[in-house]
Amino acid sequence: MKRPQIAPYLLHALLVLFFLFPLLFMGVSAFKGDEMQLLRDMGTLRAFLPVGELSLQNFRDVADRTRFDLAFWNSVGVVGLTVLLGLLVNSMLAYALARFRFPGRRWVLGAIVALIVIPFEAIAVPLLLLVNQLPWFSEGQWVQGWLDSYHVQVLPFVANAFSVYLFYQFFVALPKDLEEAAQMDGAGPWRIYWSIVLPLSKPVIATVAVLQFLARWGDLLWPVMVVRGDEHATLPLAMQTFFGQFPRQWGDVMAFALLATLPTLLVFLVFQRWFVRSVISSAIKG
């Protein structure tokens, strides 16, 4: 079976160029403080090489002219809160369905499976109308309308039918011995759920967290609909706003893009195994 392995490596080399060059192009361009040089380099291989005059000028511009740090922390807060609350709420609902026999259980389960098929895009418009009417308690009084806030970007996405379904499948397959033993010892259902079931559920928690993170971190549709101005804008919306400003400095835009991408790329590289597992378990959908 000793055959020359040059062909697959050549293929890999071409593919690596294809997948890496746009990212390399962004990274290199971000450091080209001289806009004219950046544009001149584009027509040659120099576009992908850190050559010429390199500086941090573009990053200084981003810090001066945009509220990148605000958008970044908005993203971290909004997405982090959505994922954390989602893990709790969805696993609790799934636990009720997997471990208790109660009237209406089959009906609820069927409804949740049916909800999986509804894409967010199909309900975005009526949801906009709805959140525009909902009350919120703020600064000591009730105000109408949720637009331009953090909670409007968090609460509608906490409960997720597919996450419930993933948790449900995991709980159903989980052996009951430990829970039964704990019950014998007098532990209540909350204690069993919190101290026994959740610690055993790390794989499915990781899966749901990664899938929700990927879906929420990049979302532009909902912020476009409910957020005006910078105060509550997350990274994708801030990216769009900065990209749409004129006159456009491509070096600055690329510096912004690089800053927005690095955190997720790092998270991915560190937790790669979890990402791979999440994708694979998402394949059981449908």
Next chain:
Amino acid sequence: MSTSRSTPNARRLRWTPWLFAAPGLLLLTLFMAVPFGMAAVLSFTDQRLLTHAALPTEIVGWDNYLRLWEDDSFWAALGNNLRFVGVVVPLQTALALGLALLVNRKLRGSHLFRTVYFMPVATTMSVVAVIWSLMYSPDQGVINRLIGVLSFGSIGPQDWLRDPALVMPAVMLLSIWQGVGFQMLVFLAGLQAIPVDLYEAATLEGARPWQQFRWITLPLLRNTTIFVVVTTTIYAFQLFTQVQIIASSGAAAPVDSFRTLVMLMVHEGLRNGSIGYASALSVVFFGIVLAISMIQRLIIREEGGAA
């Protein structure tokens, strides 16, 4: 059994599942089921985003759907989605399968290659669209130069994002670049689920690599392939972020040449405030997605019956 002692306990236990389920059920109802029902109802009204006391919302019957039928922008948007599906679904599926086969070979560095091919998936789509916008620059842009070199100068520079005929192909390319790594991993999982002894037996029988691929790999990847095709198709109908970023670049082709159904929905519902009309669009959009999912279930069930 002393009933006097078990009754309060039983009552407590009867409520326990509902307490566990309550937060999730409440949120799912309020933010999924209710808006879903609203879409259906609102699509038969002339509901506006900003309501006016002087202009109460009225029931207009099928008017919104009739208007949809006669709206050139709707057909243009549906056409853009369909063209995107027609090109991206087969290309991305084939490329993902090819990548998975390549990465699955026992080569040094396979893990590294897999990481590289997945990196665009971990890159935020709005950022991806911005990077590619610069690469698509007219005249001396990266893409133009590359095509010029590959075609030995016979294809001149194009204005990718401003040319109505080229803006969708440009969106397709960047979408495939960003999304294919995800499908590659799905195929890889499918490949690794195929028992190795099947290939060993085939090799003993003298089956060539291509024959093994045709008669072992492809049939056993059937469900994976159906899954990939269906999810990519649904994803293609949800197309929004890329085209939204390109539209906001300020130098884009006429909007009907690349506007998608979801983008039209945002324009009608938000910019024009026509919630009723946008709701009719939502219902049509949901009908399309539902039909695709149904077809998937039908195909997989047929397989289950045959097996």
